[in-house]
Amino acid sequence: MRKHSAGERNGRAVIMAVASGKGGVGKTNISMNLAICLAAANQRVVLIDADLGLGNLDIMMNLNSRYNLWHVMTGRKSLQQITQIGPSGVEVICGGSGLEDMANLTPFQHNRLIHEFNCLQDRSDVILIDTGAGISQNVIGFCMAADQVLVVATPEPAAMTDAYAVIKVLAARQYPGRINLLVNMAASIEEGKKICRQIAQVASRFLAVPIYEAGILCRDQCLQAAVCLQQPVLTAYPNCLFSKGLKAISNRLINTAPAPTAGDGFFRKVVNWFF
Numbered sequence: 547m548r549k550h551s552a553g554e555r556n557g558r559a560v561i562m563a564v565a566s567g568k569g570g571v572g573k574t575n576i577s578m579n580l581a582i583c584l585a586a587a588n589q590r591v592v593l594i595d596a597d598l599g600l601g602n603l604d605i606m607m608n609l610n611s612r613y614n615l616w617h618v619m620t621g622r623k624s625l626q627q628i629t630q631i632g633p634s635g636v637e638v639i640c641g642g643s644g645l646e647d648m649a650n651l652t653p654f655q656h657n658r659l660i661h662e663f664n665c666l667q668d669r670s671d672v673i674l675i676d677t678g679a680g681i682s683q684n685v686i687g688f689c690m691a692a693d694q695v696l697v698v699a700t701p702e703p704a705a706m707t708d709a710y711a712v713i714k715v716l717a718a719r720q721y722p723g724r725i726n727l728l729v730n731m732a733a734s735i736e737e738g739k740k741i742c743r744q745i746a747q748v749a750s751r752f753l754a755v756p757i758y759e760a761g762i763l764c765r766d767q768c769l770q771a772a773v774c775l776q777q778p779v780l781t782a783y784p785n786c787l788f789s790k791g792l793k794a795i796s797n798r799l800i801n802t803a804p805a806p807t808a809g810d811g812f813f814r815k816v817v818n819w820f821f
């Protein structure tokens with residue numbers, strides 16, 4: 547994320563992984579609508595569906611994803627060819643089962659993939675990664691390699707403890723990036739803030755990890771209606787509670803974004819993770 551005007555772009559994209567531990571907390575809806583918000587704020591955004599096996603971003607965005615990363619890795623398509631353009635010019639890449647097959651690549655394919663991804667990183671401002679449920683090796687791998695993680699919790703106890711479990715694993719691995727916390731499906735902003743503060747306080751006390759409180763999204767029937775229409779809520783109902791809340795969160799994330807952490811490329815780290 548960069549605070550820039552069009553034309554003055556340099557450096558590499560900021561990478562943010564969206565994770566939650568528990569499934570069904572709104573990760574995919576948040577990723578896709580956040581991507582649209584960021585694109586509307588003049589950011590070049592790439593959205594990657596990295597929910598291996600259960601990815602449904604293409605269905606939610608009503609995109610026709612015949613090809614995915616597997617086709618790139620087997621040399622049938624280039625990254626550019628599998629990239630689809632969603633609302634507001636968001637570039638969408640579906641992982642399919644491709645990422646799981648990463649371990650079977652030849653060194654040539656491996657290097658080519660890293661090269662293609664590095665090009666992607668050079669020509670965008672933000673890369674958002676929608677990860678799967680759980681705290682498996684690959685979910686944590688994406689988080690560890692990203693500049694920032696957006697942890698999504700809800701007021702449901704299981705979602706709170708699972709969000710905390712993600713933070714705990716990141717803390718145990720000394721994650722150097724910023725951990726942002728978002729509470730979704732709150733009955734009210736007050737309830738959401740209370741939950742957010744509780745998780746942040748426990749993380750600070752027991753894990754000594756600072757948590758950036760990114761914001762609250764309330765339960766909103768417009769979101770469910772948009773999901774049924776296979777449209778992002780931000781395009782279907784731009785003025786509903788959820789859309790307005792997400793715009794505020796997006797602005798906050800842009801305006802407070804730390805510079806990307808230096809060091810090895812994100813995709814090299816991710817690809818190496820699978821070897």
Ligand SMILES: Nc1ncnc2c1ncn2[C@@H]1O[C@H](COP(=O)(O)OP(=O)(O)O)[C@@H](O)[C@H]1O
Nearest residue numbers: 569570571572573574575731764765766770773
């Ligand atoms: N703020 C919200 N208000 C109402 N329903 C929500 C909200 N957030 C998520 N949902 C519901 O939860 C479902 C699952 O969301 P999804 O983004 O697919 O979650 P995940 O990717 O975490 O599994 C959505 O289809 C929607 O019906």
Ligand SMILES: [Mg+2]
Nearest residue numbers: 573574597602
């Ligand atoms: Mg999902």
